[in-house]
Amino acid sequence: MTIPKFLIVILISVVLSACGNSNTKNTLNFSIETNANNNTFKLGDVLELKINNLKNKEISEVQYEFLGQIIDPNFNLSDVKLGIHKLTANINFDGKQETISKNITILNNEAPKLLTFEIINTYPHDISSYTQGLEFYKDTLYESTGQYTESKLRKLDYKTGKVLKELKLEDRYFAEGLTILNDKIYQLTWQENTGFVYDINSFEVLNTFKYNRSKEGWGLCNDGTILYKSDGTDKIFTLNAETQAEINHIQVFTDKGKIGALNELEWINGKIYANIYQRNGVVIINPENGATEAVIDFSSLKEKVTQHSGLDVLNGIAYNPETNSIFVTGKRWDKLFEVRIIEK
Numbered sequence: 001m002t003i004p005k006f007l008i009v010i011l012i013s014v015v016l017s018a019c020g021n022s023n024t025k026n027t028l029n030f031s032i033e034t035n036a037n038n039n040t041f042k043l044g045d046v047l048e049l050k051i052n053n054l055k056n057k058e059i060s061e062v063q064y065e066f067l068g069q070i071i072d073p074n075f076n077l078s079d080v081k082l083g084i085h086k087l088t089a090n091i092n093f094d095g096k097q098e099t100i101s102k103n104i105t106i107l108n109n110e111a112p113k114l115l116t117f118e119i120i121n122t123y124p125h126d127i128s129s130y131t132q133g134l135e136f137y138k139d140t141l142y143e144s145t146g147q148y149t150e151s152k153l154r155k156l157d158y159k160t161g162k163v164l165k166e167l168k169l170e171d172r173y174f175a176e177g178l179t180i181l182n183d184k185i186y187q188l189t190w191q192e193n194t195g196f197v198y199d200i201n202s203f204e205v206l207n208t209f210k211y212n213r214s215k216e217g218w219g220l221c222n223d224g225t226i227l228y229k230s231d232g233t234d235k236i237f238t239l240n241a242e243t244q245a246e247i248n249h250i251q252v253f254t255d256k257g258k259i260g261a262l263n264e265l266e267w268i269n270g271k272i273y274a275n276i277y278q279r280n281g282v283v284i285i286n287p288e289n290g291a292t293e294a295v296i297d298f299s300s301l302k303e304k305v306t307q308h309s310g311l312d313v314l315n316g317i318a319y320n321p322e323t324n325s326i327f328v329t330g331k332r333w334d335k336l337f338e339v340r341i342i343e344k
Contacts, residue, residue, distance in 0.1 A: 028054065028055065029053075029054055029055050029057055029091075029093070029098055030051050030052060030053060030054060030057075030089070030091055030098060030100055031051070031052045031054065031100065031102075032049060032050075032051060032052070032087065032089050032100060032101075032102045033049070033050050033051070033052050034047060034048065034049060034087075034102070034104065035047070035048035038105070039102060039103065039104050039105060040104075040105040040106075040107065041077055041104065041105070041106050041107070042077075042106070042107050042108070042109040042255065043077060043078065043080070043082065043106060043107070043108055043109040043289070043291070044076070044077060044078045044109050045076075045077050045109075046074055046075065046076055046077070047066075047071075047074070047075045047076075047077055047104070048073065048074050049064055049073045049074075049075070049087075049089075050073065051089060051091060057093040057094055058093055058094055059091060059092070059093045060092045060093060061091070061092040062089055062090070062091050062092075063089070063090045064087065064088070064089050064090075065087070065088040065089075065090070066085065066086075066087045066088070066104070067080055067081065067085055077106055080106060080289065081106070081250055081251065081288075081289045081290055082106050082107065082108055082250070082251055082252075082253040082289050082290040082291055083105070083106060083234070083250070083251025083253055083258070083290060084103050084104070084105050084251065085103070085104050085105075085106065086101050086102075086103055086104075087101060087102050087103070087104045088100070088101045089101070106253070107253055107254070107255050107256065107257065108253055108254055108255045108291040108292065109255060110255060110291075110293075111254065111255050111256075112254055112255075112283070112284075112292045112293060112294050112295045113293065113294040113295070113343060113344075114294070114295055114297070114344050115284075115294050115295065115296045115297070115341050115342065115343055115344065116296070116297055116341075116342050116344055117296060117298065117326075117339040117340060117341050117342060118339065118340050118342060119337055119338070119339055120325055120338045120339060120340055121337075121338040122304075122335050122336070122337055122338070123158055123159055123160075123161060123335070123336040123337075123338070124160065124161035124334065124335065124336070125161055125329050125333055125334055125335050125336040126161060126163070126334075127306065127308070127332055127333070127334040128150075128332065129143065129145045129152075129154075129331075129332065130145050130146045130147045130150060130312070130331045130332060131143060131144075131145060131146075131264075131315050131316040131329055131330060131331050131332075131333070132144045132145060132146040132175055132176045132177055132178075132264065132315065132316075133175075133176065133177035133178035133179070133187065133188075133219065133220060133264055133316070134178075134264065134266075134316035134317060134318040134327065134329065135178060135179055135180055135221070135266065135318050136158075136318050136319065136320040136321070136322075136327075137180040137200070139320065139322045140155060140156070140157075140158075140164075141155075141156045141157075141158040141318060141320075141327070142154065142155055142156070142178060142180060142185065143156055143178075143316070144175045144176065144177060144178040144187050144188075145175060146174050146175050146176060146190070146331075147174060148171060148172070148173070148174050149171045151168070151169040151173050151174055151175035151189075152166055152167065152168050152169065152175065153166070153167040153169070153175070153178070153185065153187055153198065153203060154166050154167075158327070158336060161336070165203060167198075167203040169189075172192065173189045173192055173194070174189055174190040174191065174192065175187060175188070175189055175190075176188040176189060176190050176217045176218050176219070176220075177217065177218060177219035177220040177221075177229075177230070177263075177264050177265060178220055179220040179221050179222045179227060179265075180200060180222075181222045181224070181227070181241055182241075183199070183200045183201070184197055184198065184199065184200060184206065185197070185198040185199075185200050185203075186198075186220055186222075186227060186241075186244075187220075188217030188218065188219075188220055188229070189217050190216055190217055190218075191216055191217075192217075193210050193211050193217075194208055194209070194210065194217075195208065195209045195210075195211070195217060195244060196208055197209070197244070209243075209244035211231075211246075212245070212246045213237065213246055213249070214229055214230075214231035214235070214237045214246060214249075215231055216231045216232050217229070217231065218230040218231055218232045218262065218263050218264070218277075219262065219263050219264040219265035219274065219275070220265060221265035221266050221267040221272060222241065222267060223267050223270075223287070225241065226238050226239065226240070226241060226247070227239035227240075227241050227244070228265055228267070228272060228287065229246075229265075230262040230263060230264075230265055230274065232260075232261060232262070232263070232277065233260055233261075233262070234251050234252050234253070234258040234259055234260045234262065235249045235250070235251055235252070235262075236249060236250050236252060236262060236265070236272065236274075236285070236287075236290070237249040238250075250285075250287065250288075250289065250290035251290045252274070252283070252285055252290045252292060253290055253291065253292065254291075254292045259276065259283055259292055261276055261277040261278065261279070262274045262275075262276065262277075262283075263275040263276065263277040263315060264315050264316055264317060266317045266318060266319055266326075267319075268319040268326065269319075270287075271284050271285060271286065271287065271293070272284070272285040272287050273285075273296075273317055273319075273326075275314060275315050275316070275317060277313070277315070278313055279313075279314075280297075280298055280299040280301070280302060280313055280314040281295055281296060281297055281298055281299065281314070282295070282296040282298060282314075282317060282328075283295050283296075284296070296341060298314050298328060299314075301314060301328065301330070301337055302314060302330065302333075304335065304337075305330070305333040305334050305335045306333075306334045306335075308332070310332045311330075311331075311332055311333070312330060312331035312332050313330055313331060314328065314329075314330040315329075315330055315331050316328060316329040316330060316331075320338075323338070325338050325339065325340060326338070326339050326340075326341065327339070
């Protein structure tokens with residue numbers, strides 16, 4: 001089987017990112033030792049811990065903390081989030097207490113499946129649209145387009161490409177991803193630390209919100225209750241839909257390392273589909289632990305659109321529950337593709 005070029009780039013990058021993740025904090029008295037090279041484990045492994053007593057102190061108690069819980073020195077990693085996490089040991093000795101820590105990396109225990117697709121239909125798409133977000137809501141397609149002075153929120157007839165409603169953002173905003181929940185449209189901006197919430201019928205701004213740990217706005221989707229936000233890194237943040245406050249996050253990893261540059265997001269049948277910026281591919285992510293379960297190679301689609309100087313990468317993925325199919329396009333592409341995903 002020939003591996004697509006974009007996937008080779010991804011796999012090389014994750015192998016490199018898997019290296020150097022250990023961050024051991026040594027003290028004069030103790031250090032933490034694990035049973036894995038570079039402190040890197042696979043999902044389902046057993047984490048075995050012990051304390052190196054560098055000065056033969058009289059230890060009375062050791063308490064390990066990992067992922068917000070107290071754990072035993074032999075801890076099964078079968079039900080944990082992937083990524084780089086801090087392990088802490090609180091050590092009581094000689095009537096004193098010392099806290100030391102070490103970073104642990106957890107990878108997936110399976111390689112992602114390689115998927116391809118077939119084109120069901122092709123529809124017109126505005127060649128001037130720098131597509132950032134794409135989502136169906138009640139069989140109608142909504143789009144967020146980017147670039148300063150060009151950013152818009154649009155309601156579209158996807159079969160004809162006709163713009164049914166449009167709102168142009170102020171020139172100082174670079175629009176990014178969007179998602180729709182309970183008749184409200186949520187739209188991000190890139191580096192302006194501002195998200196907008198609109199009434200879906202009038203496009204009236206209901207309120208705005210700021211980011212927190214996620215430093216930029218890239219992609220958005222929702223599972224019917226919670227919002228999921230990417231910021232161009234390997235992280236996807238969960239947000240309270242009512243307050244837009246960040247709740248938690250996952251780190252997106254394969255069996256080799258992290259997947260970075262996560263961009264436009266779409267929730268499809270319990271999984272997060274994410275465009276990888278500049279890669280013309282999409283990864284399918286387990287929202288519970290961040291595991292990359294599959295990779296879809298969409299690289300051939302770019303050859304099927306009009307070639308011009310402003311043509312840019314694949315970006316924009318939307319699931320239409322009415323047709324049970326996926327729609328994809330790209331930045332300044334003149335076509336919107338309805339596709340069916342196929343396992344190789």
